[in-house]
Amino acid sequence: MGGLVSAAAERNAEAILRVLMTHLPARGRVLEIASGSGQHAVTFATALPGIDWTPSDPSPDARTSIDAWRATASLPNLRPPVLLNAADQDTWPDPTFDAVVCINMVHISPWSSTLGLMAGAARVLANPGGLLALYGPYIEADVPLAVSNAAFDESLKSRDPAWGLRDRDEVVARARAHGLYLTRRVAMPANNIMLLFRRV
Numbered sequence: 001m002g003g004l005v006s007a008a009a010e011r012n013a014e015a016i017l018r019v020l021m022t023h024l025p026a027r028g029r030v031l032e033i034a035s036g037s038g039q040h041a042v043t044f045a046t047a048l049p050g051i052d053w054t055p056s057d058p059s060p061d062a063r064t065s066i067d068a069w070r071a072t073a074s075l076p077n078l079r080p081p082v083l084l085n086a087a088d089q090d091t092w093p094d095p096t097f098d099a100v101v102c103i104n105m106v107h108i109s110p111w112s113s114t115l116g117l118m119a120g121a122a123r124v125l126a127n128p129g130g131l132l133a134l135y136g137p138y139i140e141a142d143v144p145l146a147v148s149n150a151a152f153d154e155s156l157k158s159r160d161p162a163w164g165l166r167d168r169d170e171v172v173a174r175a176r177a178h179g180l181y182l183t184r185r186v187a188m189p190a191n192n193i194m195l196l197f198r199r200v
Contacts, residue, residue, distance in 0.1 A: 003066065008104065028098030034103070034109070035062065062081075
């Protein structure tokens with residue numbers, strides 16, 4: 001049985017990979033939060049053979065899909081998916097990672113998931129310089145909100161009032177409270193951005 005296919009993952013994988021290749025170490029361990037279909041995990045593990053990539057997701061269907069993609073790719077550096085709910089600290093793994101990557105979760109989850117993401121990332125990024133990389137659309141005080149992002153925000157909130165685009169500065173402040181400091185904002189295609197934080 002094949003894995004699920006996400007059109008968004010197909011579209012944005014290469015652009016995200018270019019940023020990761022610039023900022024990840026040549027060798028190390030990465031924990032991916034909310035891995036979804038598993039397409040990103042395969043793409044990144046293929047392109048970054050020195051990186052030990054651990055995908056995760058709270059959804060059994062997503063983990064099944066990740067396993068299917070993983071079986072097809074047969075990559076030595078792509079680990080089995082783990083059950084991880086960002087909002088539940090008890091589900092976070094104990095090992096130390098060099099980076100945590102989270103793509104398109106912050107706006108498609110309750111705010112408690114973002115709070116849990118910051119707390120969990122700070123714990124597993126035990127070494128100074130550890131990277132937290134976030135990707136997705138945000139509301140930014142100094143950047144006009146694109147019409148498409150405004151419509152997307154309304155659509156998300158109609159599906160679940162706890163969802164929606166988050167204020168970038170509020171996300172940055174929550175990260176800082178856990179010792180994760182924003183070092184770079186990268187403009188991405190389709191009105192998305194990447195926010196790169198470093199552990200101090």
